[in-house]
Amino acid sequence: MLKIENLHVNVEGREVLHDLNLHIKEGETHVLMGPNGSGKTTLLRAAMGFSGYDVTEGRIFFKGRDVTELPMHERARYGMGIMFQRPPTISGLKLGKLLQALSGAERKVIEEYAKKMHMDDFLDRDVNSGFSGGEIKRSEVLQLMIQQPDFVMLDEPESGVDLENISLIGKSIAMLVEKDRHIINRHKSGLIITHTGYILDYIDADAGHMLCDGEIKCDGNPREILKVIQEKGYQECIRCQKIL
């Protein structure tokens, strides 16, 4: 689904990602962990094609096609979707209208989806305007549910979300990446940034990666990586990777 080879990314003239390699197969969901400022969001944004995230070396392949030079809207059309860590407020644009524009679906269908995410009362409000942290996350997941991308990138979906809503968001993301289906019938994939690992209670991730100083320092079982980080810190995770 996504193959990243020897990726180097500059942000504001500084190299943030160095020689990064990542391979996520169709039907797989991976989690990405790492300390603050290590480059996790940069990786998602570069993969999605945001401007300001300059690929200076390396290639990004999506569904077998080299998308390194493709603009973001074409990557989205081709099946990539992203959930922001801190999405902007869009004054003057109602959430319902945005969902209609994203999907072309009728209002009735949008209302049904919105109900599932407990967002039906938000359709006539400006996107993210005055939304709480948890409401913003539910709105982001709702936008992805409407778009149904083949590959979702989620930036800290559980941060700022209360326990009840983590369950709702976790289960919805599991459906987005088809974790409810048997592996042979699963065609969607995902990459999820997490600090706490709560999302792993809902999504049985296939692999985990620890990013530090712009490089992936460890690949392995996500729960094992998380355990080492929680108990001994990131440096120990880098050191002990052989046992994961």
Ligand SMILES: Nc1ncnc2c1ncn2[C@@H]1O[C@H](COP(=O)(O)OP(=O)(O)OP(=O)(O)O)[C@@H](O)[C@H]1O
């Ligand atoms: N637009 C930008 N302008 C300047 N520096 C940036 C910009 N975007 C990212 N950076 C820098 O790149 C580095 C990596 O940032 P990034 O947001 O990718 O980290 P992260 O691993 O997602 O962190 P966190 O866990 O805190 O969300 C940081 O030092 C950050 O300050």
